[in-house]
Amino acid sequence: MENVGEQVELTSYFGEKVIADGVVITAGPWTAQLLKDTDVDIPAEPNRVDVMYWKIKPEYRQQYSIERFPSGLYFIDDHHQQDKHNQEAVYWTPQWEYPDMIKIGFHGNAINKSHPDRRDQNIESDRNRNVKIVSEFVKKSFPGVEFENGPSIMETCYYTVMIALNVSLSCKNCACNQLIKPILI
């Protein structure tokens, strides 16, 4: 990418050139890599996250429907209440995206560093660990959800995580609140 007068010239990997009046860079997990070519370093780190959907037994399906069941987040270890951003947690949403399945996943500090061009690297060992954690939680807390054989559907999601420079541990200071308030009012 280069300035050409008031415009931007983009050169593709294959050498094609495109001139644009404006460019919006929203390259997700590839952003840090892309910006490096323009002499900008941002501490953004791609992480692979497993998204899991678990089968609900027929007689329990109504109970986990979107009309009856809330979304939630459960912190696995509550010894560090002040440190919510660093805690491992299990989250869930009611049955909605796939028929007869509930989304229950793992959220935590130990999500897996992963290059988006090599997204299958170490996927088995990372997945086994995450499935084990969630599966134990499902067994204990979600009656009627089939935990024995693991999730029925697994999807991969990428988080592009900003590494802390000024550590912010409270949701009161969380950037998302700054933006979301004006919308809610």
Add this chain to the structure above:
Amino acid sequence: MTPDSHFILDKHPTLKNCVIGAGFSGHGFKMAPVTGEILTRLLLKEEINDYDMNKFAIKRFSNTK
């Protein structure tokens, strides 16, 4: 590693007419409408006074030239 949840919404420091939205740390989806609005306004060179944009500035990273 600590996720700091402060993403980037800013103009590119050297490229003109180039804006960046990145580093949403896993909670970008819910922000998509306002992210789109802000990136559009940045690109159209509108002055943004109704949001505190300092939190999302790219210049908070010392290694940015």
